Amino acid sequence: MMDYQNFFTSALDRLQAERRYRVFADIERLAGRYPQAIWHSPEGPRPITVWCSNDYLGMGQNRDVTRAMVETAWRLGTGAGGTRNISGNSHPIVELEAELADLHGKEAALVFTSGYVSNQAGISTLARLIPNCLILSDALNHNSMIEGVRQSGCDKAIFRHNDLEHLEELLQAAGDRPKLIVFESVYSMDGDISPIHAICDLAERYGAMTYIDEVHAVGMYGPRGGGIAEREGAMHRIDVIEGTMAKAFGVMGGYLTGTKAVMDAIRSFAPGFIFSTALPPAVAAAAMASIRHLKASSTERQQQQRQAARTKAVLSSAGLPVLDTPTHIVPVMVGDAEACKAACDRLLAKHGIYIQPINYPTVPRGTERLRITPGPFHSNAHIDALAAALVEVWTALKLPLEPKVQAAE
Numbered sequence: 001m002m003d004y005q006n007f008f009t010s011a012l013d014r015l016q017a018e019r020r021y022r023v024f025a026d027i028e029r030l031a032g033r034y035p036q037a038i039w040h041s042p043e044g045p046r047p048i049t050v051w052c053s054n055d056y057l058g059m060g061q062n063r064d065v066t067r068a069m070v071e072t073a074w075r076l077g078t079g080a081g082g083t084r085n086i087s088g089n090s091h092p093i094v095e096l097e098a099e100l101a102d103l104h105g106k107e108a109a110l111v112f113t114s115g116y117v118s119n120q121a122g123i124s125t126l127a128r129l130i131p132n133c134l135i136l137s138d139a140l141n142h143n144s145m146i147e148g149v150r151q152s153g154c155d156k157a158i159f160r161h162n163d164l165e166h167l168e169e170l171l172q173a174a175g176d177r178p179k180l181i182v183f184e185s186v187y188s189m190d191g192d193i194s195p196i197h198a199i200c201d202l203a204e205r206y207g208a209m210t211y212i213d214e215v216h217a218v219g220m221y222g223p224r225g226g227g228i229a230e231r232e233g234a235m236h237r238i239d240v241i242e243g244t245m246a247k248a249f250g251v252m253g254g255y256l257t258g259t260k261a262v263m264d265a266i267r268s269f270a271p272g273f274i275f276s277t278a279l280p281p282a283v284a285a286a287a288m289a290s291i292r293h294l295k296a297s298s299t300e301r302q303q304q305q306r307q308a309a310r311t312k313a314v315l316s317s318a319g320l321p322v323l324d325t326p327t328h329i330v331p332v333m334v335g336d337a338e339a340c341k342a343a344c345d346r347l348l349a350k351h352g353i354y355i356q357p358i359n360y361p362t363v364p365r366g367t368e369r370l371r372i373t374p375g376p377f378h379s380n381a382h383i384d385a386l387a388a389a390l391v392e393v394w395t396a397l398k399l400p401l402e403p404k405v406q407a408a409e
């Protein structure tokens, strides 16, 4: 007889042996007190400071957002009642889609249950509907985009990360067949930014459609939080803009924006949209409250940028190997899976600082890191405590520190 359980335990053993087995901390975030939280440690509850949340602006504790969620649940109930094919559109989703279309200056928007599903369903459906489409995909695109490319069944060409020459070579070689370029604005592990206008120039020259993932930028960049494309005046040049409501907007759900025709085609042909229950109305209402707030208020964005810059300066001046990024993402390089996990364990157990280790396959082997995401609610005292804790951990684990330099003011 087959020992089925054995397949699973040996698969897990392999992960353990490669030091890739992931352990999730049991955490209770405290609304109104971010970034403070409670860690349910094996020895009991302990207060901690969270330094790796993708609720980048702390909108998950914003009073208007939480109130919208709770009040809508009281009025409309909890679930959506089914797929939109079965139950129709809940009114908050209709309003949310209008808000999102406006955010990106597009004719229409379509909401999905997550950013992951929006990429997978959006890219695969778009490319499948275009006869003989070639997808040109950045080498560092997120797994949800890779799955969209794979599911489309179309030919693909991978261009080296942010490499315009390579992209042009591939576009040229493709001749005049239909083409779709898929890329991100902010790459979340290295915190770098793509050359959006230059990619759009190439797309225009070679007759390609463009699809951008702004998941790590919406809410945080641009005068109304429309992302890097908004900041750079490029939104109108991109055919489809994808985003999430789960990160800077602090709620949940993904979306696409574009022309009415493209959104209607995806609505009508994408299995990941058609056959899955819609977001609950309370979630849609909370997301809309958050988007509206960030369209009108730049306070959170400015404070996030200020604290991210200060974090980079303080950690660098303490000799920590901070990757210089043009965004709010602050990677501190370790370069070894075991040391990375040990550093995170020690930060949590000894210092009450929570940062999840980033290991392969999320990043290439040898580039393991801590990924720190300062937000508007991290105070200067939090940053100083983080620097002191990291230096203690680096010293205890004999990780290399660079010579100290004078901190920038």
Ligand SMILES: Cc1ncc(COP(=O)(O)O)c(C=O)c1O
Pocket (backbone or CB within 6 Å): 114, 115, 116, 117, 119, 142, 144, 184, 188, 213, 215, 216, 244, 245, 246, 253, 254
């Ligand atoms: C670049 C990128 N796109 C899409 C997603 C998926 O978004 P969501 O978390 O809303 O599913 C993520 C991560 O979560 C991401 O990093």
